[in-house]
Amino acid sequence: MQFHILTLFPEMVENGLQTSILGRAIQKGLIGIHAVNIRDYTQDKHNKVDDYPYGGGAGMLMQAQPVYDAWKAVAKPAEGKKPVRVLFMSPQGKTFSQEMARELAQEEELIFLCGHYEGIDERVIEEIVTDPVSIGDYVLTGGELPAMVMIDAISRMVPGVLKNEDSGVTESFQENLLEYPQYTRPEVWEGKKVPDILLSGDHARIDKWRLEKSEERTKARRPDLYEKYDLPGRALEYLLKDKMLHMD
Ligand SMILES: NC(=O)c1ccc(NCc2cccc(O)c2)nc1
Numbered sequence: 001m002q003f004h005i006l007t008l009f010p011e012m013v014e015n016g017l018q019t020s021i022l023g024r025a026i027q028k029g030l031i032g033i034h035a036v037n038i039r040d041y042t043q044d045k046h047n048k049v050d051d052y053p054y055g056g057g058a059g060m061l062m063q064a065q066p067v068y069d070a071w072k073a074v075a076k077p078a079e080g081k082k083p084v085r086v087l088f089m090s091p092q093g094k095t096f097s098q099e100m101a102r103e104l105a106q107e108e109e110l111i112f113l114c115g116h117y118e119g120i121d122e123r124v125i126e127e128i129v130t131d132p133v134s135i136g137d138y139v140l141t142g143g144e145l146p147a148m149v150m151i152d153a154i155s156r157m158v159p160g161v162l163k164n165e166d167s168g169v170t171e172s173f174q175e176n177l178l179e180y181p182q183y184t185r186p187e188v189w190e191g192k193k194v195p196d197i198l199l200s201g202d203h204a205r206i207d208k209w210r211l212e213k214s215e216e217r218t219k220a221r222r223p224d225l226y227e228k229y230d231l232p233g234r235a236l237e238y239l240l241k242d243k244m245l246h247m248d
Contacts, residue, residue, distance in 0.1 A: 089143030
């Protein structure tokens with residue numbers, strides 16, 4: 001998987017992604033990080049990348065030409081291959097999710113466009129962007145952190161990046177449930193004991209306890225997820241309550 005990142009701050013992205021899991025994956029050649037400095041594609045001697053928005057309004061916008069030429073430098077799709085998808089990090093994008101990470105991990109290459117200031121001239125977004133993406137409903141200084149968040153999540157879905165493949169999948173958000181509480185040594189810390197069930201070695205009962213804890217935690221913290229998860233249970237409850245189903 002080759003990640004191209006079009007940005008005004010290439011060092012921020014390159015340094016930010018070298019650590020831990022991703023560092024090893026880069027060394028193993030499973031993923032590649034190629035940061036492109038948009039400023040290198042300016043045509044004026046002051047390397048100008050932004051200007052005032054037409055129609056007025058606060059802040060500055062990134063101009064189209066340097067972004068477009070930086071994109072042209074990396075977007076050469078190989079003969080007969082479909083064009084490389086361009087993800088534009090923006091609060092106006094589709095909300096990123098584990099599902100989207102899994103789907104994007106199937107690609108061979110991805111291009112991330114990181115905007116700054118108040119955004120980018122709409123004309124170049126229309127011209128090159130295939131997928132506007134948001135990592136959540138909040139505004140950041142630039143698209144670099146959202147791009148790094150997405151590259152981390154997508155890389156974990158690339159085969160071989162995580163040691164035991166399943167830890168990438170069983171992580172939270174498996175079938176719409178939050179992960180259960182986890183414990184490790186020592187058995188007692190500050191007078192607090194690890195739940196006995198986890199020391200029992202009875203894996204059937206441990207799995208049952210973990211599912212209960214996941215349901216409890218999801219119901220308490222993420223009713224939106226719990227709704228999707230417990231639909232069958234609630235439907236059955238509804239049917240039983242209204243005696244449409246006789247369980248005699
Ligand atoms: N929620 C996000 O994914 C996100 C993404 C980018 C960003 N800032 C740069 C930017 C880029 C474009 C328009 C714009 O208004 C701001 N802030 C938050």
